[in-house]
Amino acid sequence: MTTRILAGGLRALLLLLLACALHASAQSAKPLKKVTLAVGGVSVLNAAYPWLMMPLALGYWRDEGYDVEVVATPGSLQTVQQLAAGSIALSQMSAGALIQANVMNNLPIRAISVNNVLDWAVGVQADGPVAKVADLKGKNIGIVSLASGGLPMLKALLRAGGLDPDKDVTIVAVGTGAPALEALRANRVQGLMFWHTALVGFENAGGRLRYLSDPAWETFADFSLATTQRIIDSDPAMVEAIARGVAKASLFTATNPQCARQLHWKRFPQSKPTGADEATLARNDDRLVAAVVGSMDKARRLDGGQAWGRVDAAGFQRMQDFLFDNKVIDRKVAPETFVIRTPGFAERVDRYDHEAVIRQAKACAIS
Structure with missing residues (x-):
């Protein structure tokens, strides 16, 4: 009797473990959600866009459950039109285009991550x-x-x-x-x-x-990742996940810019420059990434330097004032109009293992 009970219990346990394994397998096989992200004013997505390309190279967005396609488009205004039409989910655009979309066309486009200051x-x-x-x-x-x-x-x-x-x-x-x-x-x-x-x-x-240049420009928010209020309302988890991947990629790149360049070349060989020997090309792209990291860090400091990509309404206010003073726009709106206002958004985006990303960047395992 005892033997039969033990055998029955063992079978039940094995069935339970099998069910758990099948459930886990089904979960892991869940298809990734496709997302299109357009980058305005770009013809080639080279090493100068690490906050967008490193999440692809390192799998940050896939880990969140998203299959993101990053595409180049001729200008920020084109990406504004694509966002308004609903043909893309997110756009990397200039702050000027974002502000004009809201002020002049009443399009509710919000920055979810500020990545560069005005560095012309x-x-x-x-x-x-x-x-x-x-x-x-x-x-x-x-x-x-x-x-x-x-x-x-x-x-x-x-x-x-x-x-x-x-x-x-x-x-x-x-x-x-x-x-x-x-x-x-x-x-x-x-x-x-x-x-x-x-x-x-x-x-x-x-x-x-x-x-x-004008040193004051370094206090203006500029190149930013944006989406529509409709998408923020309808798919907040996706918006948060994409912004978190951007933040992690920014930390990775700032920790080891040279590794970011090496990973970019490995993962996206079609964008690798040509026309010189390998050492010269590497040195040139390393300078390019270093320049980008400098602008990224200035953007981070717009909001006190606490987190990568965090949006700062005051930085957009300064840009809006500049556009108004130079007659690009004919009126102004509240600067909070230009940024995501979901309570706790920035804190949730920053909720990842920073030390693990730093270790990953320092190790620079390129396979």
């Missing part, structure tokens, strides 16, 4: 005669296009330096990359108005530049 500058020849903004009088200044969001910044910088941007200088479209640098080298333009990583790219290509 005019790059001039380091050994040339232009040492300050006033020295640009009578000169030609190149910009990616005359529709660029950098145009109001350039005009504001010129006015602050005592120049009339409509009379004292000539602003010309030079495109990006090699054509822009060649315009400077050939003296067709005497300055290039670009964002920081583009200027670093010019230096990597052999340019020697002096930067002219």
